[in-house]
Amino acid sequence: MSTTRDSSADIDAAAAAWAARVDRGPLSEADQAALEAWAAQDPRRAGAYAKALAVNAHLDRAQGLGADFAPAAHPAAKAADRRRLLATGGLLAAASVVGAVGYGALSLQGRVTTAKGDIRRAPLADGSAVTLNTDTTIRAAFDGKMRRVDLLRGEALFDVAKDPARPFVVVAGHVRVRAVGTSFTVRTHANGQVDVIVREGVVEVWRGAEGKPVRLAAEHAVQVASAGALTPTTVGSAAVDRAMAWRQGQIDLDGLTLGQAADEFARYSDRRIVIDDPAVARLKMTGLFSASDPDGFAKAAALSLGLNATPQADGVRLTRG
Secondary structure, X not given: XXXXXXXXXXXXXXXXHHHHHHHOOOOOHHHHHHHHHHHHOOHHHHHHHHHHHHHHHHHHHHHHHOOOOOOOOOHHHHHHHHHHHHOOOHHHHHHOOOOOOOOOOOOOEEEEEOOOOOOEEEEOOOOOEEEEOOOOEEEEEEOOOOEEEEEEEOEEEEEOOOOOOXXXXXXXXXXXEEEOOOEEEEEEOOOOOEEEEXXXXXXXXXXXXXXXXXXXXXXXXXXXXXXXXXXXXXXXXXXXXXXXXXXXXXXXOOOOEHHHHHHHHHHHOOOEEEEOOHHXXXXXXXXXXXXXXXXXXXXXXXXXXXXXXEEEOOEEEEEEO
């Protein structure tokens, strides 16, 4: 993998090539994997790809409307039109006619939701990208002064493109997280608590509209309750990677009790791990487990801790052995 950073022009050209490939028909599994790998290497790429798709949709729509009055454009001419539009402010107008697309792009004003058990990466119109965990909803609203994303529920990883003139602000209930160019996660809890973990760069976190910001550097986290001081903690790179293991469909159970683990699995699956005994619920296991396999985790816990794992119609019950 090259260590040089691609220019914006290089990224736009590659994005246009991918969009043109999608225009020709469905991608093979290998091509889809290659596209996702390319987009994941630089947060600007996902945004450029979304814009290229928007340009294609805009031009195809315009050509379709004019089909009765002009001959069909030659493929080379269509490609030139796409390159010309990508190189001008016209791509903003093109993006405005496109809502959600197959890769999960957001328009300047848009909402994205994941179902239970699903994970989705969505490029934003400014070149940033967001990865949504299970059962998550966000709403984006960008203007000339601020890039705002409301995390309405769930958990998301934000890879933010730098734009000092327009701060990137995530609003999660009573909590605000502001960044210029960085990578961080925000998670909401049913009790109103909001967790923030910074993978790269620096963010500011505060409570309420007039709260005093607390700065978080890379490999730091903060838990924001409805009241009390905001106290950042150092978590380290390994802990950050484990906390974001959900991107690979895994759950990190380090430090969690079986009861808490059962709650985590319930975020991803309707199959339940039932624990009636409080003493069993307080037992702990550590490690990474597949988020989509609560039954497998329960069996592993039973073997490791001397418990019984009894299958049920909607899950599994853990009891003392």
